[in-house]
Amino acid sequence: MRPVQTIHALMLALAATLGANAGAHAAGKLTVYTYESFTAEWGPGPKVKEAFEKECACTVDFVAVADGVALLNRLKLEGASTKADIVLGLDTNLTFEAARTGLFAPHETDVSAVKIPGGFEDDVFVPYDYGYFAVVYDSEKMKDPPASLKALIEGDPGEKIVIQDPRTSTPGLGLLLWVKSVYGDDAGKAWEKLKGRVLTVTPGWSEAYGLFTKGEAPMVLSYTTSPAYHLIADKSDRYKAASFDEGHYLQVEVAARTVNGAKNPLSAQFLKFMIGTAFQDAIPETNWMYPAAATSAPLNPAFDQLVKPAKTLALAPQQVFENRKNWIDEWLLAMSK
């Protein structure tokens, strides 16, 4: 008896330490699958949860995985039996593939409040924020940042940039699509030229940004909104985004309800809430992206100092889905030469 009891007590203690989810209220519960940085304590998650629970008198359960890609994988693995009501955190490069799984239901929500550059229309997915990929540079080391993708590609190979791998990361894929949308069939040649300027290709954003802030390279691939973090949190304008003449590639983050979730009335309510001010107010300074709809107050003035792309670049989700493998192969070939 004794050992069994001890083990039981241990398990309980472990569960308590781990802060495992307590049994949810049967009455109203909404399960939201999302990515980790969304639910982190400084991310939008806690604020969003609090605001929506107040509004709906229900419980919001977040389940977080590593990133948007893992999110879709998780859903594919679970299939129709998924517990998710809402999946939040896919980006437009994944929506075509996601829709094809048949696991998502139309949003049936009035999305006229959504303002995305270049417009956004979809029956299933609802955007909640967006951002632009950009080359962020260290203004203390670089007085003369590139003013275009062309300048980046053809510039001094002594001034290096750290980029991410399109095989393993979303920003990496973003740069791949950016170059593709500017150079088209000449993308391979562009990569061959850019290669000399690339210090290294990291598996994810964190490694790249870590090397950049350590001073290993004066440039890194990130977002136009990255400097906002340093302006607001660090009170520093050292790191700036370079504005590119050809325009910047757009990343739109979306949410949708699953077929299962569509049966839960809370899911429609959440999508509507998501493009309302309570949700949108949390986005800029927690997710460090632009809100997809109106906020209750103007954004922190730091956001006014950011690069505003003259032109928005985006490839159609279906086109991305159909060509991704070939384009990655093209990238591999060019970068391995």
Add this chain to the structure above:
Amino acid sequence: MQDDRADIAKGGASVRLDNVTFRYGSMEMLFDLTVEGSAIAAIIGPSGSGKSTLLNLVAGFEKAESGRVWIGGKDVTLLPPSRRAVSMVFQDNNLFAHLDVFSNVGLGRRPDLKLSSADEDAVSSAIAKVGLAGKEKRRPEALSGGERQRVALARTLVRNSPVLLLDEAFASLGPALRHEMLDLIGDLRDETGMTVIMVTHHPDDALRLSSMLFFLEEGHIAASGPAEQMLSPDGPPLLRKYLGSQESEV
């Protein structure tokens, strides 16, 4: 490095510890003794009395804190082990497990094993002398305990050192085998004239080789004299007490 040893004439060399002190933990040791050339000395005493330390001081594995160590009339106090004219045989691990008998003996001649044909002859004859002819290619694991010690003795023979130190070298052998080994030592001493100093806990070893006996207690020599006399009923009471208690242990 052989030079220091070569200037000692073949045959035995005297060994002298001149007021040598050494500290082991909290125990202060003081040794003052002389063993004449070609003599056989047996060192007995309770465990922890400093028997092995005494041998280590002669061999140079321990350095005297004060006093001098003399071998063959030469002050070796500051010399490293390899430049002292002694060979030592331990209770275990005298042989390298991965080398055969021939190589283990050959090490005594040339520590890098680059043996000339003269060296090889010397090694072969030493192996024959200790009664192991024909077992040259065996590894130590294929030998009995007695045979392993014979290999170690063969090595001391090819080294040609005038002083042989035995650190309980036969302690793990049975009585018959031990006596056989002692007789071999006696023969080898008679042939080469080398000085033998042995640490043992069998007093009858000392009798068998008619040697000088040194009785150690708490780091100093408590009694000494010819073995027959020391071990007779008229011997020092100190020693009789030790022998009595040892017998009752057995």
Add this chain to the structure above:
Amino acid sequence: MPFRARQLSGILALVLLSLLAGGALMGLVFEVLGGVGGFTGFDSYIWRIARFTLLQASLSTLLSVILALPLARALHARPDFPGRSMILRLFALPLALPALVAVLGITSIYGRNGLLAAGMAYLGMHQIPDIYGLTGILLAHIFFNLPLATRLILASLDTIPEDYWKLAAQLGMSEPTRFRLIEWPAILRNLPGIAGLIFMLCVTSFTVVLTLGGGPRATTLEVAIYQALHFDFDIARAVALTLLQLALTLAILAFLGLAGRPTEEGQTFRTTTRRFDDPERATRLFGSVLIACGFLFVAAPIAGTVVSGASADFGRLLFEPVVWRAIMTSICLGAAAAFLSVLLALALVSSREHVATARGYGPARPLERVLDLGASLILVVPPIVIGAGWFILSRHYVDPFSLAPVMVVAVNAAMAVPFAFRVLRPAWDTMAARNNRLCAQLGIAGWTRFRLIDWPGLKRSLGAAFAFAMALSLGDLGTIALFGNDTVQTLPYLLLQRMGSYRTADAAGLALILGILCMGLMMLADRAQGDADAGR
């Protein structure tokens, strides 16, 4: 009967380990058969990265071992070297650091903006060191594995009986002869095991290879497996690649004669043998310089981590409940993993000794070889594959998220088994050699024997193995992430999360906390093992 039970326990441990890896692969295979795409074969890309994987792993192993040899010899020859025990503890740290932390530490020294570059600039040399490429990969792998190899070789040297050193001194062996006749045979017995372990650790390298590799030319199979499973969701390809990685590793180990050769001695923490040879001044000086270089090589990147960590706002960090919860979670999961790991290792060690004792002087039997190597092979199965496989297997029966703690514990335990095995083996074998006959004669067996005879003699070694396994588990990141459960937040997980949201200083602070925890555990392990040896 108890003898049979011991043999069985080892087989059981092996079965558990292979179930962990094999079950996952089976799960994935069933999924493929269920119709999620099919395997289309390996293209030239795969063969190219397979070549690179093996190349970098072989070079890393070779360099780590070659550099560790003189370093271990120097450390062995100088038991009185100032700070020696601290150096050896420090040498246990790199393996416990998350790869990202180690990589940033390395660049803070050897990178373009590192200490080395600053030093060169100060001396008027303006050539910026460029480590990105094979150089960087090798540098990082040597940073991880040189200390490991040094500790393992040092442990081999410690098995040389003191009498050998006396003999060497008396016979006047020269330095090269001493190496050839005394040290090399002792090292050689263990070298296959050591090299095999390091090789497997390098084969699966992921973050290091991509971040310091400079571009997609430097890609390992592990990257392709991750890509296949995570990005492309191509299960068939992931399974095929995992099998390829396993097969290639086995083939190379067999080719090098590293597989199936029983490792003779393991890792002990006792590291002072009395040496009776009196090295010449020049040799001593050379040894000191070597030790100093080795110390600097390992300590500098760690110091880089400490320096950047020290700038973190600990006043705030240490008052965040989430940080404390992460520390507690890490300790709980690490302790559970370490416990399981030690249990598995003990089963393997005792079973291996039983088989080896039974054969006497005959050649090693297949079971003995499998027990020796089998435990280590788990290192070559990517955690992401284990995670995904078990997710698929379990999803119909339980909530996969509730499995997260179990999986984290199981995978971490499995990954630490090869190391715990090496800590326990020498202690167990010594105990067995001493007690087997006596116990057989007195009829002490089974549980009674363990309680009365083995436990008192082994407990400190078990403690040391536990601490080492726990330190290794603390730094793990991979397993947690793949089960995607943000309710189980460990310290490295939190670290990566902060890193991912611009909070670099926080991440550096957390890395420092993690390092201090690991160092503390190693000091405990050291003390335990030191007592164990003193008690022998």
